[in-house]
Amino acid sequence: MxxxxxxxxxxxxxxxxxxxxxxxxxxxxxSAQKPRPVIQAMVHAMEHQYANIHRGLHWMSERTTEAYEEARDAVAALINANDRHEIIFTGNSTGAINLLAHSYGRGVMKPGQAVVISEMEHHSNIVPWQMLRDAHGIELRIAPITDAGELDLAAFEALLADGKVGLVAITHMSNVLGSYTPAERICTIAHAYGAKVMFDGSQAIVHRRIDVQALGADFYCFTGHKLYGPTGIGVLWGRRELLDAMPPFMGGGDMISSVSFEASKWAEVPHKFEAGTPAIIEGIGLKAAIDYVQAVGxxxxxxxxxxxxxxxxxxxxxxxxxxxxxxxxxxxxxxxxxxxxxxxxxxxxxxxxxxxxxxxxxxxxxxxxxxxxxxxxxxxxxxxxxxxxxxxxxxxxxxxxxxxxx
Amino acid sequence: MFDDVRDLYNKTILERGRKPLHMRALAAFDVTAKGDNPMCGDRVEVWVKLAESGVIAETGYKARGCEISVVSADLMVEAVAGHSPAATKALFSSFRQMVETGICADCDEALQPLSAVHKYKSRIKCATLPWHALIAALDGTTASVSSEGGST
Structure with missing residues (x-):
């Protein structure tokens, strides 16, 4: 209780x-309201412990980097990721899905392959795939729901039967109907036909413990502000070998290992996908939110x-x-x-x-x-x-x- | 319980909302346009028949939306009858002032039931949507128009 x-x-x-x-x-x-520990953690960071991260050689930068990276550990523990490097910080779920549509969709998938979404997706899990379809020759297939508002699993499986589907991108819980999708079964079916699976967990992670390994997922995303954390920070989790094979999304500072005018080399994950100064204060706030949720249980x-x-x-x-x-x-x-x-x-x-x-x-x-x-x-x-x-x-x-x- | 919203949901609004008097498509018309507020989902389509003199002879509309946008369209049909396009624009200008500020120096009496809209900031765009569609029709705008995105 x-x-x-x-x-x-x-x-x-x-x-x-x-x-x-x-x-x-x-x-x-x-968007959820914020508990005092989240508010205080963000205020405390700005009042006592703030500088840019990953680059400073001074005390403030080192301490701030530590606090921000603790958020990555907190997320990894929250969703039972195998490796903290699998946690990529984004602006929100929309940012995570766009990253995936670009770096996996254009970078790994081949024209002629297909992406499956469902009939009960948020626009953020529809539009990036339409953009991928139009830019990269990827077919977009829509898995129907039943009148009860549940994923029609037989119809879903039929969409995968020709083996052309490279990725299933589907909600874990509908933001309209409140229905959960049967994540383990979706993964089992998708994997049997050679497709990877991304869950939009924006709603689900607020209400249920998420274990990405137990689900059998390949990618999972959520946003901080629905999980009692701040706006401006979201998460894309992906299996390490998949992330390693993906090219970067945005270019800039923080995501390179070396730059010359001839060529640049990308940093390792997760930094490869985190160009520019990230949402530092928000990361610290997200950690406080996760700690809060974990303490309640x-x-x-x-x-x-x-x-x-x-x-x-x-x-x-x-x-x-x-x-x-x-x-x-x-x-x-x-x-x-x-x-x-x-x-x-x-x-x-x-x-x-x-x-x-x-x-x-x-x-x-x-x-x-x-x-x-x-x-x-x-x-x-x-x-x-x-x-x-x-x-x-x-x-x-x-x-x-x-x-x-x- | 809802005494404090009777200014917005007054007798005219509730009656017209239940039973709009002018919601119909015109079979014969000179100009038409659509209004669409994608954020909230309200849509309206307006048809206008012009007299030889150029004034509005008849207006019809179909609306899918809240009570405020439907009733606004219904009252608009009465207010603009016999108006020239220029006079219609002037009327919209004073109507917009009324729903934004509550002040209306020269508003048509028929539009008064919507005078409390200014107290409900998120509903102003509902009241102005059919007007945007009407003006677009008179201007020959073919693209769908909106009252969302900051400009009401």
Whole structure:
């Protein structure tokens, strides 16, 4: 069991009021709030221990380099990477996927090969592959989902049958439906047909312990700001031999071993993929966020959120006129819904007046919206700090919004 | 519970939202254009029939979006009837001032139900989207127009 009162006390923003009403923050899937240790670690770095890293010969640079590289160790431990050099820092998940689409897609894959994505991807795991398709002659294949909002595994396997697929790039948890994808089975199937697998773990890693080796993944990416860390830092993990075979993405300082006007030699991984001064303060903040999550513990987080999700599905399911999208067996604390007679934006505005923050719109997943036959939805998403009482407030208020518009 | 939003969601807005009076495509029209706010997903298509004098004889629209964008389109149809393109642009200019600041010196009475939009900053673009599409139609703009991205 998690000590919810203690956790909530760690997040200063949860004490804020919105127009005199307590903030009910149900938009963590867009970006999570930050606990005090993250805020303090970043402030402390800037006040006491900051210089550029990997190049200075002075005390401040050495100490800052150490703190930043501790973040790499923390990420490696978080996802059980085999080797700390397999952790590449990026700006966010989008940056990680673009890096992969460029360095693996153009650098390793050959024209005529294919990439498989699913119908329930965020735009960030669609558009980079379309750009690769158009620039490099790579076919883009779309794995369908079932009406329940789960990956259709038989159809997925059929897409791989001709052996042309070089890479499967797929979400580990839908940011709209909350459905998890069966990661181990995806890897087993993909590997049987010679394809590598990248998971977009932006949502999943917030709610579940991720062991990239146990999953059998080849690449895994996530972003810091959804994991209670700062914006501006994300992670691409890849198996060492795959990363070694990939050319760099961006050129610049920090990613070379030597430069002359005739030619430059690339640094070893991960630095080969980390051109320029990185997000130093944000790296230090990400380490504090990982430490925070690890201290609470994924078992406790998963149990808390499973109970919350069950409670929310039951309470929201009882609101007249409310339809929950997707009914996946394996799902987490992200729930999209529509309310008959009220557009999601109007729902969001009325909820906001009660201090309740939800997301409304297409959630950067327009193809999925079309698949579901809706233009937009409202979405409530939960974090480590969400309470059952907040979900009750949401459900009660939605019932009243329904009355307001009818 | 929602007394504090009755300024935005007033009687006219709620009634028109439930039952818009002018939402229809025109079979015969002179100019047309589309408005698209990709960040929020609202879309509107506008058709205009012009009189021989050049003034707006009839406007039709189809909208997919929130109450504010749909009702704004519906009220717009009434407000611009009989207006020349120049007068329509002037009306949009004062309407935009109203939804951005709440002040409207010479606004059409028919647009007053939207006067509280200025208190809801994220909703201003909803109210202006159909107007952008209408002006684009009158200007002969073929590309889809938007009220997102900083400019409302």
């Amino acid at each position: 998690i000590d919810l009162a203690r956790i909530r006390a760690d997040f200063p923003i949860l004490g804020e009021t919105i127009r005199g009403k307590p903030l009910v923050f149900l938009d963590s899937a867009a 994924y078992d406790a987080i998963a149990a808390h959120e499973a109970a919350l999700t069950d409670h929310a599905l039951a309470r929201l399911g009882n609101v007249e006129g409310l339809t929950i999208l997707g009914r996946a067996q394996d799902r987490g604390g992200v729930i999209s819904f529509t309310l008959a007679g009220a557009h999601p934006h109007d729902v969001a505005t009325l909820l906001d007046r009660q201090g309740i923050a939800v997301r409304a719109g297409h959630h950067c997943a327009e193809p999925l919206m079309r698949r579901l036959g809706v233009d937009s939805t409202a979405r409530a998403s939960f974090g480590i700090y969400t309470t059952a009482g907040e979900i009750d407030t949401l459900a009660d208020t939605l019932g009243k919004i329904r009355e307001f518009f009818t």
